[in-house]
Amino acid sequence: MGEVLTAADAAQLQPSRRIQVLLGSMRVALHVTVAALLVLGLARCWQASHGAGDWGRLTLAGVLAAVFAGVYVAGTFVEKRRSEGGWTGIGGARDQIVVRWQLPWLVTVTVLWLGLVITYVDFAWLVFPLFFLHLHVVGRRSVPAALACVVGLTAVVLVAYAVHRDGLDVGAVIGPVIGALVAVVMSAAYALFYDEAQRQQRIIAELQAARADLAAAERHAGALRERHRWAREVHDTVAQGLASVVLLSRAALEQQPAEPIAGQLAQMERTAAHSLGQARALVGQDAADRAEATPVGELVQDLESLCAATQSTARQSGAVLKVSFHGVVPDEHADLGTASATVVRRVAQSALSNVLLHAQATRCVVTFTLHQDGCTLDIHDDGRGRGGRPAGFGIETMRQRAVERGGTLAVEDALPDGSGTVVALSLPREGAVG
Template sequence: MPALLAAMRIILHVTVAGLLAIGLVRSLVPAIRSGEHGLVWQIASLAAVFAIVYLAGTVLEKRRSDRSSLGEGQIVVRAQLAWLIAVTLTWLGLMAVHVDFAWLAFPLFFLHLHVVGSRSVPIAIVLVVLLTVTVFLGFWWHEGRLGIGAVVGPVIGAVVAVAMSAAYSLFYAEARTQRRIAAELQATRDHLARSERHAGAMRERERWAQDLHDTLAQGLASVVLLSRAAQEQHSAEPLAGQLQQIERSAVENLAQARALVEQRGPGAGLSAELLATCRTTQDTARSAGSDLTVEFHGPDAGPGGEAGDPPMGAEAATIVLRVAQSALANVLQHARARRCVVTFVVHRDEVTLDVFDDGAGRGDRPEGFGITTMRQRANTAAGTLTVEDAFEPRNGDGATGTVVALSVPRWGERA
């Protein structure tokens, strides 16, 4: 359909060029033979102006139509009445000079129907009638009479132009309908593709949940049973304290593994889970012989660790918990720190988490898997994560400490 409309447009422009060329030949040849050089210049100038105005308008509107979503096949987009008036006035000047330019009225019929008809069809038809009457007057002015051809030709041309304009409008409406249907079909395909990707992701998540349940969760459960059995056999030995810490860690990680399998976020409240993670990290460090102290500051955190979290999105809560766990694991394993402070704040549109330690710092080492994973978690929720030195090196040991700063939208999207 767009190809047909474009073909009709090309035919119109070729018709204008052909009729203008015929008018030039039929008017200039007699004038040149008779030596009327003034008339020659007058005809040539008016024809040049007509051609330039017509060509400039069509080229400009073609570019606009190409940029529009439904522009293919349009002749004049956003009806340029000033351009149409200029073309019509130039044509009247040509017809006043020579009657053979009167036949340019045929394509002008179509232009008026299209440009003015897009606003008012009755007014466009009235203009076509006025153009037809103008052609009659042109023949009367130049020939002193109206022949049958001078009457029948313009009338037939006007009727054909009206019919072609109606057909063009129908074709254009059909093209718009086809484009709308194509757009809806593409949107349906995109939605189906997204649904298939989501279904694939859910299948992959289910597979991972099954693997976690059958491997990691079962292994942690075995660690719990073995540590309890060891404590019962060696309850009076110093090893019992370390076994108790192993059991606590295994129990907590077993609960987290089951939460992943069940696709649950933080359970008893995010602040409570963050506080528990901080205590577990400190207890693990003490059992390993380190004097690391881990402090937690969060919403309404009391002396006894009570915390009441303002509401937030499940995605944000999960990301904050996972980043805190990963950052504290890095502190425990690599930082050789004596003090660590975890600060959790809920703002109006975002939640922030800062994990500070006074350890050795990262130095010039590249980011490891843990930091990369934390940053990827933040990016999935349009959040940010930065890892910086906490302070300038001091005491000659080169230690700089580390600050991990996380910011994620509170409800899953930026305000």
């Protein structure tokens, strides 16, 4: 299996194991009975032959008994290997071959037993385990045929006693008949136990297959979540920086050769360096996973720097965009929580990047407010608005970040005519996230 069983799985397995032990014990008892009755028949034959000096009969009985034992052991060994799955190679085809040869093997064993009974009547006692063999092998194919075999074997024993002992008494009749009835009842019980064991094995196999499918589905879902998380982080960090670099590069290429491009190159360098730092942070350790606290004053500085960088990039690219920041923070040393602070940074980055690249705005106002039970971040621009367009990957990413921290994110048109956009983020304090 390769996996640790749960308590429920172990509870499912225990009944099957007990039944398997019981079935194995019954098979061992059958084989021991065959060996004991065969030895007893030889002993009785030797006693009778020794007293009468009939060494020929004793020799014949010994040879038949040896062949009977060899054929019986070979057949039971093959059947045991098949039932335990010990065969390798052609698998199901070999299993079919073994099943096909069961009937010829049973016929051979029965014929050898008949020879022993003809040689000496006390070998008739071997009929009791033969009952089980016929009920098991023939009964798999036809129960009426198996019962007919039991009746036929009983008749052979009765005829043998009548011939060898010049008639039948009550004991000679009752013994084989009761033995046949007991064999039928015990064989039926064995079949019930065997079917129950097979059913439980199928249930266990289905349980293990379902658990393996569930584990594979969970691994796949985990991989998808991790891939989406990385896509979200790259989109909100490195991709935004690269987009700014592309914007600055285009602006530089569109300038006249005589015009200086030092400002664009310097801004490109700053943007690329910042993106490189974020990429290294992502590869090393995610900012959202860091254990240290994040003072609100540090977050406010980051937001101010982000607004200034966005405005600088816009000017260097030839756009007319003024980005202003307002922070309402009663206590700069308060700890908003590292995960929540990361959400604020990422939403601000993504929203300002959208303003810079797509909004064609001239003014953008970013407002961060710290409340007693949380914080809010509002990004308001006077650009061309959403125009009824569906939310893209960036907006969905911002919304998912907010929801994961127990907050909300709304994206709305700023004016009735559809111009301008307002991105409103609301997050609870980290200790209040439930």
